[in-house]
Amino acid sequence: MFSALITIIRRDLLVAFRRRAELMNPILFYVIVVTLFPLGVSPDKEFLSQLxxxxxxxxxxxxxxxSMESIFRQDFDDGSVEQLFLSQHPPTVLILGKVIAHWLITGLPMLIIVPLMALLLYIPQQAIPTLFITVLIGTPILSLIGAIGVALTAGLRGGGVLLGLLVLPLYIPVLIFASGAVSAAxxxxxxxxxxxxLGAGLILALILAPLAISASLKISMS
Amino acid sequence: MWQWFHKLSTPKYYYQWSGKWLPWLAGLTIILFAIGLYWGLLVAPTDYQQGESYRIIYIHVPAAWMSMFVYVVMACAGFVALVWKTKLSEIVVSECAVIGAVFTAIALITGMLWGKPTWGTYWTWDARLTSELILLFLYFGVIAIYSSIEDKRVAAKAASMLAIVGVVNIPIIHFSVNWWNSLHQPNMDIISDKPSMDPSMLWPLLVMAVAFKVYFGWVLFMRIRNEIISRERATKWVKELVVGR
Structure with missing residues (x-):
């Protein structure tokens, strides 16, 4: 079972690295959106560090x-997702593997870029480790919850906007605790x-989300 | 008993069974609303702090209670729909989403109207208001996914799944919003500072709460019957029903 998990992570990472150009896109998006805030609001140091x-x-x-869309879309269209359910291993484990791989591709780079963004937004030095920790714990939750939404909309054309409608309200606790921690720091x-x-949320999501994702994928395949 | 439930979950039998209930539910709703509104709006004493404007609670509070109650009903029906795959519970999910969203919207709008004379502002990022708004978003999500999947049976299952995920999340959201708010702006909670309600004000509120519940049952039954007719329009019994009249 564990080797199956490793295999699926390795397979997804391999597929992702074959399309290297796409790897950078979420990070570039992140950097550009962060840049918009000083331009749109105010470049004032005090104000920005509060925001x-x-x-x-x-x-x-x-x-x-x-970046969530890419987790199942391709696999759903070419039938790989069905193979997950035909496998002798429990689908929840394989799905967890896919989420981990997806987080390694999209969440981990964010971890590297976030301290840089902190400098752009004048977050004081002492708060940067906290920011780093919240991103480390928070982004896997985002991937786990987001995967439920993607699994539900996998069968639809142009489910992107719909995905936001489904998933963003569920992201609210992560936003509150994570930005709360940084503000406090x-x-x-x-x-x-x-x-x-946040850690408790991650554990809860790790346990429950794979079940929900697998049930949602089954619904989308029917 | 179990067999009866099974029988009830077949659309045709449900249609006939619910038809007998409709006039009773309708009558009870009208009577309760008449009593509750008369009692609450005309008989109950004026509040010494808020004046007449407090009377909006006779709509606002029952609507807010219903907004949460309907979500739980929807999630339970969703669970039944996913586990036992009964057609009827699937319909309950999609219909509950619309009714619940309307209750939530009523609670929010009446709350805002009450807030203006009382707090001096239509909107404040109070924990209660915020979690009610997020609840509305969750309802919108369920409605959105239901309406964007073509096959209505698949759509109902997806909506059920989302409703269940939402029900796990609602306590977390509620708690996190409460905490977030208490961190930023304490002492905003005017409602809990108020002395507890006098029975002369509380009784009409309870009557209104029951009225809202019965009204929900009535509307739900009617919407389910509508949806059954629309979904089963190709079957023989619906054709006979429509042509026969």
Whole structure:
């Protein structure tokens, strides 16, 4: 079962690296949207650093959302998803593997780019480790919940806007706790409570989301 | 008992069975609304803090209660639809989504109208208001996915799944919003600062709450009957029903 998980992660990573150009897109999107805020609101240092936790995280939600589509779309169209269910291994494990692979492709690069964004938005140095931790814990939750939405809309043409409608309200707790932790860290308040709750959310999502994703994929295939 | 449930879940039998209930539900709804509205709007005493404007709670509070109740009904029906795959529960999910969204919208709009004279503003990012707004978004999601999938049986299953995911999330959202709010702007909760309600004001509210519940049952029955007729229009019994009259 564990080797099946590793195999599916390796397979998805391989497929992703064959289309290298697409790998950068969510990150570029992220950087561009963050850049829009100082241009649209104000380049004022004080103001931006107050706005920054929200900007970093709202943008992260949007970037996660637009990169989510690719997790099942191709596999759904060419029938690979059906093969997951025909396999001798439990589909939830294989699906978890796909989500992990997807997070490694889209979530992990965000981890690298986020400290840079923090500098652009004048987040104080002492808050950057917190930001890093929230992204590390928060983005897998986004991938897990987003995959449910993608699984439900997999059979539809142009499900992109619909996906946002389904998934964004479910992302709200992640946004609140993650940006809350960063805000707390900026003002020097204790933030471990927020981070702990994010961690609890990740564990809950890890347990329940694969079940929901597999049930949703079955619905979409029928 | 179990057999009866099974029988009830067949559209044709349900149609006949619910038809007998309709006049009773309709009558009860009208009577309860008449009593509740008269009692609440004319008989109940004026509030010494808020004046007459408090009377909107006789619509607002039952609607807000219903907005959450209907979501739970929808999720339970969704669970039944996914596990036992009965056609009727699938219809309940899609119809509940629309009714629930309307209740949520009523709660939000009446809340805003009450907020203007009381708080001096239509909207404040109070925890309750915010979670009600998010609930409305969740309803919109269910309606959106149901209406965008062509095959209505698949659509209902997808909507059921989303409703169940939502029900797991609602406590988390509610709790996180509460906490987020208390971090940013404390002491906004005017409602809980108020002294508890006097029985002369509470009784009409309870009557209205029951009226809203019965009204929900009535509307749900009618919408389900409509949907059954529309879905089963190719079957013999519907053709006989329509032509026979």
């Amino acid at each position: 920054a936790p929200g900007v970093v995280w709202v943008t992260a939600l949007l970037a996660a959302l637009i 900026i003002t020097g308040l204790p933030y471990s409570g927020h981070v702990a709750l």
